[in-house]
Amino acid sequence: MAAMLEVTALEKVYTKGVLNRTPTFRLTADFGIERPAVVGMMGPNGSGKTTLFELITGSNAPTSGEVKVLGRNIHRVRTDQRDRLAIHYHQSYQVRHFRSWMPNAMMQPAGSDYPMVHLFDEPQFNTQDGYIGFMLDFFRRLRAEGRLVFLCVHPNEKFHLEILQEICEQFIFVQKGVVTSIPDFDALMAFEPARSYLGGLLADRAA
Secondary structure: OOOOEEEEEEEEEEEOOOOOOOEEEEEEEEEEEOOOEEEEEEOOOOOOHHHHHHHHHOOOOOOEEEEEEOOEEHHHEOOOOHHHOEEEEEOOOEEOOOOOOOOHHHOEOOOOOOOOEEEEEOOOOOOOOOHHHHHHHHHHHHHHOOOEEEEEOOOOOHHHHHHHHHHOOEEEEEEOOEEEEEOOHHHHHHOHHHHHHHOHHHHHHHO
């Protein structure tokens, strides 16, 4: 069976303009996830997290490299079917959409009727009325159904780290366009760029 997600030699470069090709931002990523899981993502603002999500869903075209979901190159799948493979929920759960210059008739079908990869981009965790428990149960149910779940959080409260520790099996840290795959929460806490990013939140957690 094909891996859930394969990100291979992926690069996205933004430049100053059509004629001025001086790079202003570069994202690079190379990682794979074989099985269903809940994956935590974090990193400073402007580091490339949302860009990575857009590349995984096919709503942003890479400069080079490829993204495969269940063995299918997402950027060669019909634009009206890409969300059957990977779907990006941005903050208040609005769904990102796609554009492509290639007609759908020249692209391959998704081969899936329901999204296999769910990417939650900084969901709002309400601390009242059991909402957090409801959301965690939802993420667990998706995983139990054989889906891959990404949870991108910008931790500014101690409970955000507690959520990541409880629900996530592995992590991705993004900083200045560099994507680092991290195997578990303990390794994340030992990763110096992550510790620097979290700053005083780690001291609050230890208190």
